[in-house]
Amino acid sequence: MTLKDDVKTVCAWAPASLSNLGPGFDTLGVAISGIGDRVTVRRTRSESIVVIVDGPSKLPTEPRSNTASVAGLKVLELAGVEGGIRVELEKGIPFGSGLGGSAASAAAGALATNALIGFPLDEPGLAEATLAGETVASGSTHGDNAIPSLVGGVILVDAASPATYRTVQPGHEIFFAIVVPELHVETSIARRMLPAEVPLSDAVRNASSLAWLTESIRDGDIDLLGRMIMRDVIVEPVRAALIPCYDVIKSAALEAGAPGCALSGSGPAIFAVSGNAEQAERVTAAMDRACREAGFGCLALTSTIDPVGARIEESNQ
Amino acid sequence: MTLKDDVKTVCAWAPASLSNLGPGFDTLGVAISGIGDRVTVRRTRSESIVVIVDGPSKLPTEPRSNTASVAGLKVLELAGVEGGIRVELEKGIPFGSGLGGSAASAAAGALATNALIGFPLDEPGLAEATLAGETVASGSTHGDNAIPSLVGGVILVDAASPATYRTVQPGHEIFFAIVVPELHVETSIARRMLPAEVPLSDAVRNASSLAWLTESIRDGDIDLLGRMIMRDVIVEPVRAALIPCYDVIKSAALEAGAPGCALSGSGPAIFAVSGNAEQAERVTAAMDRACREAGFGCLALTSTIDPVGARIEESNQ
Structure with a gap:
């Protein structure tokens, strides 16, 4: 790790999402405009650190418990990159609101980290990292918030395999x-x-x-x-x-x-x-x-x- | 009822169907080409009668038990027409095959009877009559055979309201x-x-x-x-x-x-x-x-x- 690495930062934003949408428990979600979480990432020599720059004090700051850092660290792991990350998290989505805040932090954390290390992961890899972040927050792996936050739009997730998803193209503005x-x-x-x-x-x-x-x-x-x-x-x-x-x-x-x-x-x-x-x-x-x-x-x-x-x-x- | 009424006949044919299609229990079905049941109907003064012209002897011939006649009688009831029907049933679909034979007989019986009395019922009415026939055979009201047999194509039935349905237009020949x-x-x-x-x-x-x-x-x-x-x-x-x-x-x-x-x-x-x-x-x-x-x-x-x-x-x- 060089000094140059330490000052390089990437900031990413990911939208909130509505999930379930009635009968679509764990399988249907949609990214919504105008509200989201912002994550800024830089590399660290070894230890990772999470800093909440804007958000409630009850958000976990332990790197293995915060969804943004878990997703970022998963990106490093999948890409085979050593070291840690410093994650600054700015919550635009209220904590525990049901608007997929943990998923949005994870999606932004995954994307920012991937950019920081030169985009080694493709979309399936980013989905896996985002889901890893989401799982640490909710205690189960379901993709109906995480995938919409990552890729946008209305998303049908395979409930049996949450990293598998497809876009449902709306025939009318909603x-x-x-x-x-x-x-x-x-x-x-x-x-x-x-x-x-x-x-x-x-x-x-x-x-x-x-x-x-x-x-x-x-x-x-x-x-x-x-x-x-x-x-x-x-x-x-x-x-x-x-x-x-x-x-x-x-x-x-x-x-x-x-x-x-x-x-x-x-x-x-x-x-x-x-x-x-x-x-x-x-x-x-x-x-x-x-x-x-x-x-x-x-x-x-x-x-x-x-x-x-x-x-x-x-x-x- | 006049002699003229007695000799007037209508013959209808309805296709077999595949139902459930895996996870689509009671909700997804498709009409299939080349195999179906044929029903010929004429009016009778009062008593109804079912004649199996081609089919296994175990098919019910009691008018209130045979799906074709039940559907036909339901058409008369919904249209407010008195009297009975003579139903000739020619089974092209093997009995108890899982290819929606009871539904096809009902669909053909409903359509033939409706034509016989001058088409008083619209499609929702025919769907109701066909479902009435299907129900007498299977002991439950589910539309994933009955509706495809009646209207053709791939049909998504509302499981909570089997007479409500919509066509799913396939993007490729199946x-x-x-x-x-x-x-x-x-x-x-x-x-x-x-x-x-x-x-x-x-x-x-x-x-x-x-x-x-x-x-x-x-x-x-x-x-x-x-x-x-x-x-x-x-x-x-x-x-x-x-x-x-x-x-x-x-x-x-x-x-x-x-x-x-x-x-x-x-x-x-x-x-x-x-x-x-x-x-x-x-x-x-x-x-x-x-x-x-x-x-x-x-x-x-x-x-x-x-x-x-x-x-x-x-x-x-």
């Missing part, structure tokens, strides 16, 4: 009205609450709904999309019970004209879909109001699909 | 190598053998596989389609155990180059997919040989998608 109530849902706890077994009829129904959901995205049928994201009979009913203001926010979204509304990931983020920007803004306002009237502060935003995913913002070499 | 071993699987018994509950992980995996499967059909990616029809971890493992020659036939199909092979419905029909006719013919021959070497006579055929579904063949008025 807008999202999003509210994140100020309450915390721990992803790993939310996962443990899920039933070990489900009725066969529910499994059949969810499978059918997911296929209809991807078809509706392809066809750009936003009304059908809205109905289908509300058809999860397995995961969301369990998770929604953890979020006291969920029902009123969902009702407000539907009353304001949204075709559908669901939890993102394990929540507390709640999103509604819309086929036009104006309606989405109106729905966001209604959800925001309902959340505050229910006694919870919140972050509210209107977003759309981020088609790019993680990108290099700055490279000082 | 050929099917099909073998029906001479052994009987009773659909209602095969359904009762299914587990009441399934592991959540299996439910998630099947949902993901089904979404990947419909995407592969849309994209015309036959290799992916083949892999996905082999990914059902819930239904097919139970059903395949009822078919002693299943494993050798599947192996023969894959060795002959088929990208994938699965049970149709509750079997015993076994189908392999292919992207070209020549390969499909080769695969059919290999499956046929393997079945006979395993000690079972069989019907073997190579088919493709029937895009039309039930159609009027003759109308004598």
Whole structure:
């Protein structure tokens, strides 16, 4: 390691994501525009270090526990590069929001590190590194946040092999009205609450709904999309019970004209879909109001699909 | 009822179908070319009657038990027409084959009866009547045979509402190598053998596989389609155990180059997919040989998608 290596830095940004999208537990996610995490990486002689430059104090700073550094270190490992990394993490995504913050940090960390060492990994390698980061945060390997954050767009992940994925090209622009109530849902706890077994009829129904959901995205049928994201009979009913203001926010979204509304990931983020920007803004306002009237502060935003995913913002070499 | 009414007849034919298609239990089916059931209907003054003009003696001839007559009588009921029907049924689809014979008879019976009374029902009405016929045969209402037989093509049925369906337009021609071993699987018994509950992980995996499967059909990616029809971890493992020659036939199909092979419905029909006719013919021959070497006579055929579904063949008025 030379002094020159030490001053070279790469900064990458990766978008937040909505995951599950109703019946798409662990398999369907979308990168969203306008909100994301920023990671700046430089190489170190041996020990790695994580510095939270902007974010809550409860974020892990141990390099083997922070998703950005785990993903970066995985890039080094896959590329066969020795040494460590210094990772500066700037959180734009609220901690524990259900907007895929851990995944976005991992995607940005992986991409920045790969750039830092001359891009030895291709996209599958970056996906593997990003998933490694995501896994350390959530306690399970699921790609429906990690892959959208990395590659952008609407992504169908193979639940049996999370590094395998494909893009579902939407036939119509999709807008999202999003509210994140100020309450915390721990992803790993939310996962443990899920039933070990489900009725066969529910499994059949969810499978059918997911296929209809991807078809509706392809066809750009936003009304059908809205109905289908509300058809999860397995995961969301369990998770929604953890979020006291969920029902009123969902009702407000539907009353304001949204075709559908669901939890993102394990929540507390709640999103509604819309086929036009104006309606989405109106729905966001209604959800925001309902959340505050229910006694919870919140972050509210209107977003759309981020088609790019993680990108290099700055490279000082 | 006049003498003139008595001599007026309509003959309709409806194609066989493959159902489930791996993870698509009760939700994904396809009408296949070249094999189907024929139903000729005429009105009667009051009592209905079913005549099997070609088919096994075990087919029910009681009008409230035969799928063709039940579907036809449902058409009369939905249209508010009194009286009965005389139904002549010519089975082209082997009884209990897993090729949707009961559904094809129902689709042909519904269409013929609708034509006989001047087409009062639209497609949703015909779908309802066809499903009524299918239900009397299988003991449950599932549309993945009935709807393809009625409307043709690859059909995604809403498992929660079997009369709701949509066409999945294949991006590439699909050929099917099909073998029906001479052994009987009773659909209602095969359904009762299914587990009441399934592991959540299996439910998630099947949902993901089904979404990947419909995407592969849309994209015309036959290799992916083949892999996905082999990914059902819930239904097919139970059903395949009822078919002693299943494993050798599947192996023969894959060795002959088929990208994938699965049970149709509750079997015993076994189908392999292919992207070209020549390969499909080769695969059919290999499956046929393997079945006979395993000690079972069989019907073997190579088919493709029937895009039309039930159609009027003759109308004598």
